[in-house]
Structures are given as C-alpha cells and as structure tokens.
Amino acid sequence: MIKISSIFAGHVTLKSLPAYIPGKPIEELEREFGMTGVVKLASNENPLGPSLLAMAALTTASRGIARYPDSNAFLLKEALARKWNVKSNRVIIGNGSDEIIALLARALLAPGDEAMMADPSFSIYRLTTLAGNATPIVIPLKDGRHDLSRMAAAVTQRTKIIFICNPNNPTGTIVRRRKVEEFLSRLPKNILVVFDEAYAEYVTDPEFPRSDLFLKKGACVIFLRTFSKIYGLAGVRVGYGIGPEELIDLLNRVRQPFNVNSLAQQAATAALSDDAHVKKSLALNEKGKRYLYRQFDAMRISYLPTEANFVYFEMPKKNVYDSLLRKGVIIRRLEGASLRVSIGKTSEMWRFIHALRETIKL
Numbered sequence: 001m002i003k004i005s006s007i008f009a010g011h012v013t014l015k016s017l018p019a020y021i022p023g024k025p026i027e028e029l030e031r032e033f034g035m036t037g038v039v040k041l042a043s044n045e046n047p048l049g050p051s052l053l054a055m056a057a058l059t060t061a062s063r064g065i066a067r068y069p070d071s072n073a074f075l076l077k078e079a080l081a082r083k084w085n086v087k088s089n090r091v092i093i094g095n096g097s098d099e100i101i102a103l104l105a106r107a108l109l110a111p112g113d114e115a116m117m118a119d120p121s122f123s124i125y126r127l128t129t130l131a132g133n134a135t136p137i138v139i140p141l142k143d144g145r146h147d148l149s150r151m152a153a154a155v156t157q158r159t160k161i162i163f164i165c166n167p168n169n170p171t172g173t174i175v176r177r178r179k180v181e182e183f184l185s186r187l188p189k190n191i192l193v194v195f196d197e198a199y200a201e202y203v204t205d206p207e208f209p210r211s212d213l214f215l216k217k218g219a220c221v222i223f224l225r226t227f228s229k230i231y232g233l234a235g236v237r238v239g240y241g242i243g244p245e246e247l248i249d250l251l252n253r254v255r256q257p258f259n260v261n262s263l264a265q266q267a268a269t270a271a272l273s274d275d276a277h278v279k280k281s282l283a284l285n286e287k288g289k290r291y292l293y294r295q296f297d298a299m300r301i302s303y304l305p306t307e308a309n310f311v312y313f314e315m316p317k318k319n320v321y322d323s324l325l326r327k328g329v330i331i332r333r334l335e336g337a338s339l340r341v342s343i344g345k346t347s348e349m350w351r352f353i354h355a356l357r358e359t360i361k362l
C-alpha cells in the first residue's frame with residue numbers, strides 16, 4: 001500500500017489545514033430535505049446572471065472547444081488593458097481571482113515568510129498562506145474595518161504580502177482612500193499589497209481608493225477583480241489582476257499554460273462591453289440593500305451597512321442558519337452569532353425576510 005503520509009511528512013501544516021467551506025449548493029439542500037424552489041443567498045453571485053452579450057459569446061465559443069484556449073488570453077487582456085489604461089503586460093488572467101491569490105503565494109512565499117490579512121476576511125488568504133508553508137499573521141478588524149495602523153505596525157522583515165479585502169468579505173466594509181494612502185506610505189517598499197476588489201463594482205462610497213492610481217505612482221501593489229460577482233460569470237471561473245510588470249511576469253511563470261478556458265475568456269470579454277448590464281445589476285443591488293436595511297431595522301437586528309452585494313448581520317439566536325435551511329433559504333453561517341446574506345432578486349429577498357420573521361417567532 002502506498003503511504004501518502006510518508007511522502008508528505010515534510011509538509012507540516014497541510015494535514016491541519018482546514019478546507020474552504022463553500023456555500024451549500026441548492027441541489028444538495030433539495031436532495032437532503034426533499035424540497036424544490038430553494039433560494040441560495042450564500043455565495044454573493046449576481047441574481048440576474050450574466051449579460052446577454054456574454055451568453056451569446058458562450059454559445060459562439062462553444063463551437064471552438066475542441067481547440068486549446070489562447071494561453072495568453074490576448075483579447076481579454078487587450079480589453080482589460082484598454083479599460084484600465086495600462087499595458088497588457090500588467091494584466092494577469094486567472095481561473096477565478098482565487099487562482100491569482102494562489103499564484104501570488106506560490107511565486108512570493110517561502111517557508112518562514114509571513115503574509116498578513118484581516119479577520120474576519122476572505123478565508124482563502126490564510127488557507128493559501130498555510131498551504132505554502134508560510135505563516136499567516138491575522139489582524140482583527142476594528143469596528144468592522146481593516147485596522148490599517150495595526151497592520152502596518154505588525155510588519156516584520158519576514159512580511160512579504162499584505163492582503164486588503166476591499167470591500168471586505170464578509171463585512172461589506174471598505175477602507176477609504178486617505179487611510180490607504182497613509183498605510184502605503186508607512187510600509188517598506190519590499191512588501192506587496194494585494195487589494196482584493198472582488199466587489200468593487202458595487203461600491204457607491206466616493207472615497208473608495210483607486211488602486212490603479214497607486215500602481216501608476218509606482219507603489220508595490222496588485223489589485224484583483226473578478227467576473228464572478230457583478231458580471232454574473234462565477235461558473236466559468238475568470239478573474240484578473242493588474243500589477244507591476246515584473247510581478248505579472250513572475251505569475252505567468254508559475255501559472256498553468258491553459259489556466260483560463262476559452263468559454264471564460266470570450267464570455268468575460270463580451271461582459272466587459274455591457275455597461276448597461278452592470279448598471280442594472282447595481283440598481284437591483286441598491287434596491288435589495290435598502291429593503292434589507294428597512295427589514296433589519298424593523299426587526300432590531302444589528303447589521304453593518306454594506307458597500308458590496310451582501311450584508312453581515314448578527315443574531316444571537318443559535319439556530320437561525322439551520323432554521324432558514326429548513327425553510328429552503330441558504331445563507332452563510334460565520335463565526336459565533338454572525339451571518340451573511342447575499343442580496344438577491346426582490347422575490348428572493350422577500351423569501352429570506354419571511355423565513356427570518358418566522359424563525360424569530362419560533
């Protein structure tokens with residue numbers, strides 16, 4: 001019998017690595033409880049789905065799937081380079097922005113190195129750091145936001161990467177431009193700051209920082225965006241990063257040659273050209289947000305105002321998540337009494353609030 005554990009003996013952290021917990025799939029709940037019509041508000045997807053242009057591009061692209069995709073994702077990179085007014089050698093495309101986080105860890109972290117992140121924040125930063133045998137340095141949020149002064153103060157000679165999730169998942173909060181500028185000015189130049197902006201297209205606060213301008217001024221930063229959220233393409237897996245040329249070159253060396261499939265490349269390129277769909281998605285999100293705030297206020301539920309497409313709230317009653325599941329509504333359970341609900345279509349929001357009201361009465 002092969003003993004995998006003996007091969008892995010040197011990798012100390014892997015066995016204790018917690019697995020990423022994704023939102024429960026609709027089909028799984030339907031199977032478990034023998035129900036239909038389940039509403040999923042757990043993974044912050046776009047309830048409207050993708051743009052019709054992206055759907056048409058998927059159909060066209062499907063005719064060419066006997067061939068390998070363009071390893072260089074030329075057309076998508078060109079489109080992104082135009083959008084951000086950068087050269088295309090500053091753009092990396094990933095199989096979701098998740099992949100770019102993994103590539104950053106692979107390219108930059110060695111055992112003994114440190115990567116810093118907030119808590120609670122997107123769990124993949126910590127998991128990826130641990131998987132690379134490096135050390136995560138976790139700094140608690142302060143008043144629901146990244147505590148940038150504490151993060152800057154916690155930098156050591158081993159710090160290689162600092163992840164700033166902006167807006168932060170799961171709290172939906174942002175760090176504003178002034179604070180970020182001050183933070184960047186305090187850091188040594190040999191640390192990479194990763195701005196994970198998966199939800200940036202939903203932000204309405206005018207003080208949201210422009211990472212592309214930090215980059216243009218020569219800061220050691222990369223910012224990550226995704227097609228999984230407002231562009232409604234989570235299933236095809238495509239995200240991107242824009243950063244310094246030298247870093248992008250390194251990331252290209254550690255990625256798989258065909259990391260982004262041809263359907264994803266063409267759908268994403270088409271999605272970028274449909275501003276109307278983005279606007280419509282944003283408007284629906286704003287409407288859902290206001291509705292949730294009103295309902296939470298009425299039920300005296302404490303929540304954090306959001307700049308994203310989900311709301312973080314707290315309910316000390318322990319069984320809220322399970323009770324909602326039994327009523328066919330999947331949200332996200334977090335640490336302690338915290339929960340996160342994605343902003344869905346109006347009818348989905350009604351279902352959620354109705355189920356929540358019934359749960360409170362129990």
Ligand SMILES: Cc1ncc(COP(=O)(O)O)c(C=O)c1O
Nearest residue numbers: 096097098122169198226228239
């Ligand atoms: C903050 C954050 N970053 C990155 C991702 C990953 O997105 P992708 O689907 O592009 O891998 C997510 C997904 O939920 C996220 O919440």
